[in-house]
Amino acid sequence: MELNGSAGKQGLEGDADLQFLLAGGELLKVRSNSWKKNRTFKLQEDCRTIWQESRKAMRSSQTFSIDDIEAVRLGRQSEGLQKYTEEALEDRCFSIIFKGRRKNLDLIASSKEDACKWVTSLEKVITNLRNLSSKQKTEHWIYNCMRNADKNSDNKMSLKELKHFLHQINIEVDDEYAQMLFAKCDKSKSGQLEGSEIEYFYKLLTAREEIDVIYDKYAQTNRQMSAKDLLSFLQNEQQEGVSLDDALKLIEKYEVDNAAKEKQQMTKDGFLMYLHQPEGMILNPAHKDVYQDMTQPLSHYFISSSHNTYLMEDQLKGPSSTEAYIRALMKSCRCVELDCWDGSDGEPIIYHGYTLTSKILFKDVIKAIKEYAFKTSEYPVILSLENHCSLEQQKLMAKHMTSILGDALLAKPLGDEMPTTFPSPEELKGRFLIKGKRLNKLEEAFSPSSTTDENESISEDDEAADMVEDAEKKPKKSKKMKLAKELSDLVIYCKSVHFQGFEHARESQEFYEMSSFKEGKAEKLAEESANEFVCHNVDKLSRIYPAGSRADSSNYNPVPLWTAGCQIVALNFQTPSDEMDLNQGWFLPNGMSGYLMKPEFLRDRASEFNPVNLTKGKWLQHKTLHVMVISAQQLPKINKKKESSIVDPLVRVEIHGVPADAASRETDYIEDNGRGCPSA
Numbered sequence: 001m002e003l004n005g006s007a008g009k010q011g012l013e014g015d016a017d018l019q020f021l022l023a024g025g026e027l028l029k030v031r032s033n034s035w036k037k038n039r040t041f042k043l044q045e046d047c048r049t050i051w052q053e054s055r056k057a058m059r060s061s062q063t064f065s066i067d068d069i070e071a072v073r074l075g076r077q078s079e080g081l082q083k084y085t086e087e088a089l090e091d092r093c094f095s096i097i098f099k100g101r102r103k104n105l106d107l108i109a110s111s112k113e114d115a116c117k118w119v120t121s122l123e124k125v126i127t128n129l130r131n132l133s134s135k136q137k138t139e140h141w142i143y144n145c146m147r148n149a150d151k152n153s154d155n156k157m158s159l160k161e162l163k164h165f166l167h168q169i170n171i172e173v174d175d176e177y178a179q180m181l182f183a184k185c186d187k188s189k190s191g192q193l194e195g196s197e198i199e200y201f202y203k204l205l206t207a208r209e210e211i212d213v214i215y216d217k218y219a220q221t222n223r224q225m226s227a228k229d230l231l232s233f234l235q236n237e238q239q240e241g242v243s244l245d246d247a248l249k250l251i252e253k254y255e256v257d258n259a260a261k262e263k264q265q266m267t268k269d270g271f272l273m274y275l276h277q278p279e280g281m282i283l284n285p286a287h288k289d290v291y292q293d294m295t296q297p298l299s300h301y302f303i304s305s306s307h308n309t310y311l312m313e314d315q316l317k318g319p320s321s322t323e324a325y326i327r328a329l330m331k332s333c334r335c336v337e338l339d340c341w342d343g344s345d346g347e348p349i350i351y352h353g354y355t356l357t358s359k360i361l362f363k364d365v366i367k368a369i370k371e372y373a374f375k376t377s378e379y380p381v382i383l384s385l386e387n388h389c390s391l392e393q394q395k396l397m398a399k400h401m402t403s404i405l406g407d408a409l410l411a412k413p414l415g416d417e418m419p420t421t422f423p424s425p426e427e428l429k430g431r432f433l434i435k436g437k438r439l440n441k442l443e444e445a446f447s448p449s450s451t452t453d454e455n456e457s458i459s460e461d462d463e464a465a466d467m468v469e470d471a472e473k474k475p476k477k478s479k480k481m482k483l484a485k486e487l488s489d490l491v492i493y494c495k496s497v498h499f500q501g502f503e504h505a506r507e508s509q510e511f512y513e514m515s516s517f518k519e520g521k522a523e524k525l526a527e528e529s530a531n532e533f534v535c536h537n538v539d540k541l542s543r544i545y546p547a548g549s550r551a552d553s554s555n556y557n558p559v560p561l562w563t564a565g566c567q568i569v570a571l572n573f574q575t576p577s578d579e580m581d582l583n584q585g586w587f588l589p590n591g592m593s594g595y596l597m598k599p600e601f602l603r604d605r606a607s608e609f610n611p612v613n614l615t616k617g618k619w620l621q622h623k624t625l626h627v628m629v630i631s632a633q634q635l636p637k638i639n640k641k642k643e644s645s646i647v648d649p650l651v652r653v654e655i656h657g658v659p660a661d662a663a664s665r666e667t668d669y670i671e672d673n674g675r676g677c678p679s680a
Contacts (some may be wrong), residue, residue, distance in 0.1 A: 016407060017121035018047070027106040027118070033084050036108075046144045047078055047125060063124035064098075066122075066129055067601060070327070071097045074119045079321055079360070080106045094119050097323070100576065101313060104323065142202065145169050157201075158364030206270065210630045215268050223632065225266040237628075250274055283588060290591035294379070298493065299511075299539050300603045302562060303382070304587045304594040305335035307545050307570035308553075310350050310360060315551045317356040322368035328573045329372045332587060334594035335382040335543075335568050338365060340389050348393040348400075360593040362553040363400040370404050373432070377593045380410075380428035382494060382568070384543065385436035386461055387487070394484035401490060405432050410492050418443050421511055421539065422493055425595050435494035435514070435543075437461065437483050442492065442512050461496050462516045463545055502532040505540065514541040518548075519556045531610045538605050544569045555579035559656045562586070563611035565602040575626075582656060611658040627653050629667050 024042025040053040043062070054062045076082050078095040084106075085093060091112040096105040109115035129137075149165035150157060156673055157165070161183050166178065185193050185201040185550055195469045218233045221227045226231070231247040234240045248264060254277060255270035266274070278285050305330045310320040325336055340362055343349040348362040373381045383406050389397065401409055410431045414423050419442075437458050457480040458658040492512070499505070499515035517525070522544045525533050536542070546554075553572040557579060561569045590596050601609040601617065608617055650669040655661055 015124070016119070017124045018043075020117055021121045021125060023050075025114070025118075026110075030080060030084055030106040030108060037082075041107075043125065046147060048129065048144060066126055068098050068102070068107055069096055069122070069126055070099045071330070072119050072126070073097060074115060078104050078106050078323065079364075080104060082364075091115065096122070097326075101574070142169065142205070146198070154192040157198060158192055162193070162201075186527070188547040208631065211272055211275070212268070214630070215271050219263060219268075224260060224263075225271060226265050230266055230271075237336065250279060253277075277658075287589040288591065290593050292590050292595075292597040294426040294595065294597075296537070296595075296597065296603070297422045297424060298380075298428070299537065299541055299567060300598055301425060301567060302586070302596040302598060303335055303567050304331075304333050304571075304583065305382075305543070305568040305570040306573045307337055308334045308339065308352060308572065309333070309336040310339065310365065311352065311357060311553060311572070312574055314553050315352055315355065315357070315548075318358075320351050320358045320360045322360060322364050325365060325368050326372045326576055327382070329369065331573065331584065332377045332592045332594035333573060334367065334377065334379060335384055337384045337386065337545075337570065338362070339386045340393075342389050342393050346393070346396075348389050348397050353388060362402065364395055366400050366404045369432075370408070374430055377591070377595075378429050379425045379593050379595050380431045380433055382433045382435050384494075384568075384570075385434060385487075386463055387436055387481070387483075388460075391482055391484050398484065398486035398490055401432075401434070408432050409434075409490065411490055412445050413442065413492055418446055419511075422541075425593075433492065433494055434490045436491045436496055436536045437481075437488065439483055439485060439488040439493040442495070442510065445489070445492070457481065457632045459498060462498060462518075464520055464546055502529065502536055505536055509540060511539050514543065516543040516545060519544060519546055522561055522564075522566065523556075526560045526566075527612055530564055530612045531608065533564040533566070534602060534607055534609055534611075535605060537567065538603055538607070541568060542566045546570070546572060558583060558586075560611070563658050565598060567598075614658065614660050625655065627665075629653070 021043035021044070025041055026038050026040050028036055029039045030036050042051045043049070044051055048066050049063045049092055050066065051063050073095045074093075076085055076087070076090050076093045078097075081093050081095060084110065089108060092109050092115050094107055094115050095107070096107070098104065107118075109118055126356065145165055145168040146157070149161045149168060151161060159179065162182055164176075164356050165180050181201070181204070182193070185197050185204070187197055187200075214233075214237070215225070216223075220227045220229050227244055227247045230250065231242065231244050234242050234247060251261060251264055251266050251270070254274040255266050256273060257267050257270065260267045260270065260489070274280055278288070308315065309328050310322075310324050312319045312321050312324050328336055331429055338350055340350060341359075343359070343361070345561060349359045350362055350365055351357050351359040369381070383401075385397075387394065387397075402411070406673060408431055410428070410433050413419055414427060437460075442530075460479050461483045495510075495513045497509065497513040497515055499517065505515075522542075533542075542565075544558075544566055546556055550556075550572070553575045555571045555575060555577045558569040558571060559582065569583075571579060573580065587594060597603075599605050614620060632651065648669045648671050650667050652664060652666040655663045
């Protein structure tokens with residue numbers, strides 16, 4: 001084993017694009033009108049790190065990881081490039097978009113061909129790394145740590161370098177153990193490990209005794225797993241409803257030893273390979289694609305939804321950006337929010353009113369939504385408008401949406417007759433729905449001669465009124481606003497109305513009329529009137545949004561609202577949090593489509609389901625979940641700058657759902673064990 005190899009090159013050996021990145025080149029880095037500097041960028045030998053030239057004194061880091069890149073976009077697609085470069089440079093520009101809140105890297109190449117080469121080459125390396133199996137990623141990580149520990153780059157490891165390496169991979173050992181391990185591998189007694197000795201050290205390091213125990217339990221055929229043995233493991237340990245044919249397919253797909261494969265047997269290495277694959281994950285592989293019935297009414301689905309989508313950070317002074325919409329849509333968010341205000345130059349803008357957040361043009365947001373809405377999911381996107389604009393700028397909003405979104409914008413009901421229920425996500429594929437105020441009933445859409453007065457005053461949105469209340473610290477009053485007919489007519493299946501109680505909704509509210517609830521009010525309804533809320537949400541949409549007091553863009557717990565059948569539970573997508581982890585996990589199945597069909601008892605108008613008080617019903621099926629925690633790998637350091645920073649890992653398993661199901665269990669922690677082998 002040599003330390004100059006890289007798992008990141010796997011499948012790209014000799015590739016021209018990889019060689020282009022390894023050679024590197026000079027690009028113009030753009031930060032503002034006055035700050036445009038030529039800088040050299042180059043892919044490191046680990047194929048995981050980009051080195052960038054810096055002329056700042058005492059710069060602590062001149063690299064960034066390929067793993068930190070969200071996307072690479074060709075052209076002047078970022079706000080920075082649109083603002084600080086000329087349109088003539090369109091085909092020479094590209095942006096590197098980072099995960100989290102790190103700012104984009106805006107760059108200009110020397111030519112159109114060079115820009116395309118950088119983008120395609122980076123995309124190829126990014127895709128290659130993302131496609132590595134968990135086992136390959138582990139190998140890649142260990143290779144890189146070994147290389148970093150090899151201080152003099154002689155492709156050998158001294159005892160000192162071995163200790164440094166163990167620290168890097170988060171394993172704390174005393175000097176005596178390190179010396180013993182080193183001596184065991186130093187077959188040549190040269191005082192250095194090289195070649196096969198490093199390979200032996202690697203095997204000792206990556207040995208998984210906890211996996212050996214499981215494998216040996218089921219390997220009943222000449223100390224290997226036959227297809228029957230593997231089937232027994234799948235049925236007894238993994239509780240999977242699979243057949244012998246499924247076990248044979250796994251052997252064919254993942255067994256690394258051809259001789260064993262011919263015998264239809266699985267070796268320990270093949271078993272470990274399988275455990276690192278999608279079939280070994282907790283998510284059912286069959287649910288990675290759309291598998292649910294998508295032909296039911298829209299109200300029968302949970303819909304991944306974002307609040308104040310335009311914000312990149314906090315709600316008071318953070319930047320607004322089209323990038324925030326792109327990131328949400330690429331995470332399969334299917335309902336985005338647009339807070340619309342009059343712009344000083346006659347063009348409507350989007351920002352968080354009464355705050356210091358920056359402003360972006362409404363038409364730029366619509367362009368970004370048009371470009372990215374259906375890249376990860378083909379199912380409909382709802383544009384939730386919070387309208388504070390004058391009549392003239394409302395007309396411009398309608399014009400921009402109509403001209404930019406074109407036929408994808410749903411501007412009239414489907415069919416030739418007045419509907420009585422929502423269309424399905426399947427029927428609305430590739431379409432945009434507008435949520436907002438409407439001057440008249442939907443029936444008017446079938447009466448061309450209808451003459452609605454565009455100067456009619458209507459009450460503003462609940463969330464808009466809440467914003468004023470929070471900003472002025474005064475009790476909320478019902479304010480009136482004028483609504484342009486051009487904008488009103490674009491609201492079809494998502495007409496915003498004030499909630500006046502469940503009885504009023506049952507008797508007077510049309511199916512296409514929906515209410516928005518601040519989190520506190522929604523949580524109170526979900527606790528005190530849970531069954532009524534469930535039944536209300538069978539044929540009507542409900543949108544929940546965070547309290548205005550969450551100035552830091554924090555999130556509330558979406559689970560109680562989901563269990564009450566609320567479809568559009570809007571979260572601050574820009575804030576990494578436990579709540580966003582729940583949201584992403586919730587919408588991971590069904591092809592990450594952003595739509596998840598509600599269970600039958602949340603789709604039945606006669607449902608007696610009450611998530612707070614489970615007394616009767618077919619949903620009462622008691623089950624016990626058994627989880628065996630085996631081990632964890634590649635756990636991060638608490639403090640990367642501190643050499644001796646080693647974590648004391650434990651594993652916590654949580655169940656989120658109705659209150660009766662909520663549970664949490666955790667393993668004992670293991671001191672100074674970065675590899676993570678918690679006791680089960």
